[in-house]
Amino acid sequence: MRINKDMKMAEVIHLNHHLLPVLNRFDIHLGFGERSVETVCLDNKVNVDFFLEIVNTFHDASYFPVRHLQSFKASMLIEYLQKTHAYYLEFKIPEIGKYIHQITHDENMQSTHKKLLNDFFDNYQQELTTHINKEEQRVYPYVIKLENTLNNVNASLEELKALKKYSIHEYEEDHDDVEAKLFDLKNIIIKYLPPSQNNRLLHVILHDIFELERDLNNHGHIEDLILVPIVENMEKLLSERLNKLSYNA
Amino acid sequence: MRNRLCILLIEPSFLIREGIKTLLSNLGHPYRMEEIDAPVNDLEKLINKIHPSLVILNPMLTPKLITLPRDPENNFDPYYLGLIVNSTSAQVQSKFDSLLSVDAEKHELLKNMEKVLQQIGTTQNETESNTLSERELGILKLVALGNTNNEIAERLFISTHTVMTHRKNITRKLGIKTVSGLTVYAILNQHIKMEQIQGTE
Ligand SMILES: [Fe+2]
Ligand SMILES: [Fe+2]
Numbered sequence: 001m002r003i004n005k006d007m008k009m010a011e012v013i014h015l016n017h018h019l020l021p022v023l024n025r026f027d028i029h030l031g032f033g034e035r036s037v038e039t040v041c042l043d044n045k046v047n048v049d050f051f052l053e054i055v056n057t058f059h060d061a062s063y064f065p066v067r068h069l070q071s072f073k074a075s076m077l078i079e080y081l082q083k084t085h086a087y088y089l090e091f092k093i094p095e096i097g098k099y100i101h102q103i104t105h106d107e108n109m110q111s112t113h114k115k116l117l118n119d120f121f122d123n124y125q126q127e128l129t130t131h132i133n134k135e136e137q138r139v140y141p142y143v144i145k146l147e148n149t150l151n152n153v154n155a156s157l158e159e160l161k162a163l164k165k166y167s168i169h170e171y172e173e174d175h176d177d178v179e180a181k182l183f184d185l186k187n188i189i190i191k192y193l194p195p196s197q198n199n200r201l202l203h204v205i206l207h208d209i210f211e212l213e214r215d216l217n218n219h220g221h222i223e224d225l226i227l228v229p230i231v232e233n234m235e236k237l238l239s240e241r242l243n244k245l246s247y248n249a
Numbered sequence: 250m251r252n253r254l255c256i257l258l259i260e261p262s263f264l265i266r267e268g269i270k271t272l273l274s275n276l277g278h279p280y281r282m283e284e285i286d287a288p289v290n291d292l293e294k295l296i297n298k299i300h301p302s303l304v305i306l307n308p309m310l311t312p313k314l315i316t317l318p319r320d321p322e323n324n325f326d327p328y329y330l331g332l333i334v335n336s337t338s339a340q341v342q343s344k345f346d347s348l349l350s351v352d353a354e355k356h357e358l359l360k361n362m363e364k365v366l367q368q369i370g371t372t373q374n375e376t377e378s379n380t381l382s383e384r385e386l387g388i389l390k391l392v393a394l395g396n397t398n399n400e401i402a403e404r405l406f407i408s409t410h411t412v413m414t415h416r417k418n419i420t421r422k423l424g425i426k427t428v429s430g431l432t433v434y435a436i437l438n439q440h441i442k443m444e445q446i447q448g449t450e
Binding site: 112113115116120123180181183184185187188191192193194 | 423424425426427429430433434436437438443
C-alpha cells in the first residue's frame with residue numbers, strides 16, 4: 001500500500017514501524033495525535049513530496065520512482081543521506097557493538113569465538129566508517145558546490161572550471177556494496193556459531209543486523225539510482241555553460 | 250540457487266491470476282511468468298515461443314483443444330496444471346497433469362501447488378547440494394589464509410577463471426561473500442587455526 005499525504009501519520013507507523021528511524025532523519029517526533037502526514041510535515045518544515053517518496057521507497061523496495069525523485073534538489077537529498085550516515089555511525093553501529101561486547105562477557109562462549117566475532121565486527125565498523133567518510137569529505141561537498149555554482153548566474157569561468165577536477169563517475173565506479181560483511185555476519189550467527197546460552201542476545205543482534213542491512217540497501221539505492229543521475233545531469237549543464245563561456249571569451 | 254521457473258499462465262480473471270502469483274510467492278519459488286488473459290488459438294505455437302516448464306491453464310480459454318500439445322522427444326513437454334471450477338467436465342479434467350480447484354481453501358491450494366513444483370523438480374535437496382567438495386574445501390582454506398585468486402591458481406595448477414568459479418560456488422553454498430567471512434567460517438569449522446592467520450591481515 002502506498003503512503004499518501006492524507007493518511008494520518010499515526011496510521012503510517014501502524015502500517016510499518018520500520019519507518020520510525022526514517023522519521024527521525026526528518027526531525028519528526030512522536031505525538032502525532034490525529035494529524036495527517038501533510039500537516040505533520042508542514043509543522044516540521046519538511047517537504048511533503050520528498051518525505052512521501054522517501055518513506056515509500058523505504059516501505060516498498062519495489063517502489064523506486066527514479067524519475068520523480070530526480071526532480072528534487074541534490075542538497076535536499078544529501079541532507080537526508082547525511083542524517084542517515086549519522087544514524088548508522090552514532091546510533092546503530094554502537095548499539096550492535098554494545099551487544100556484541102556483552103556477548104563476549106559470556107563465560108560459556110569459547111574465547112576464540114569471542115575474538116572472531118569481535119574482530120569481524122570491528123572490521124566491519126572500520127569499513128563502513130571509511131566508506132561514509134569518503135562520501136562526506138569528497139563526494140557530497142563536490143555535489144553541493146556544483147549545485148550552488150550552477151545556481152549562480154554570475155559564476156566565473158574559473159569557478160566553473162574548478163568543478164571539472166572531479167566527476168561523479170569516479171564515485172559511481174568505486175561505490176562498493178557496504179552490506180556484504182553484514183550479510184556474512186548474519187549467516188555466521190544463524191548457521192555457523194555453535195549453539196550457545198546467549199540465544200536472546202543473539203536474537204537482538206540479528207534483528208538489528210537485518211534492520212541495518214535493509215536500511216543500507218535503501219540508502220545505497222538512493223545514492224546509485226537517484227543522486228548519481230541528478231549529478232550527471234548537473235555535470236552536463238556545467239559543460240554547456242563552460243562551452244558557451246569559452247566561446248564568448 | 251534454485252532454477253528460475255518459467256510459467257505460462259492462461260486465465261481471464263485478473264483476481265485469479267494475482268491469486269496464483271500470491272500462492273507462488275507464498276511458496277517462495279523464484280519464477281518468471283507470461284500472462285495471457287484472452288482465448289488462445291494456437292497453444293502449441295505459444296508454448297514453442299515461451300518454453301515454459303509449467304503451463305497453468307483455464308480450459309475455458311482453449312475451447313477447441315482436444316489434446317494438450319506434448320512432444321517429449323523434441324524436448325517439448327510442459328507440465329499442465331488445470332484451473333478448474335466445479336462444473337468443469339471430467340473429460341476436460343483428465344487431460345491435465347494435475348488440477349487446481351479455484352474454490353479450494355488456502356492450505357489445500359498451497360499443498361497442491363507445492364506438489365506440482367516438486368514434480369517439476371524445482372525443489373532440490375538443499376542440504377546435499379550445500380556441502381563443499383574436496384576441491385572447494387581446499388580453495389576455501391587458501392582463501393581464508395589470505396591468498397589471492399592468482400596465488401591459488403598458481404598453487405593448484407588451475408586457471409584463475411576456475412578459481413573464481415569455485416569461489417562463486419563456495420559463496421553460494423555457504424551464504425558467505427567476503428574473505429573475512431570465509432575466514433571466520435573456516436576457523437569455526439576448524440579447517441584452519443586462528444594462529445595461522447595472525448599477521449596476514
Ligand atoms: Fe552513503
Ligand atoms: Fe554509499
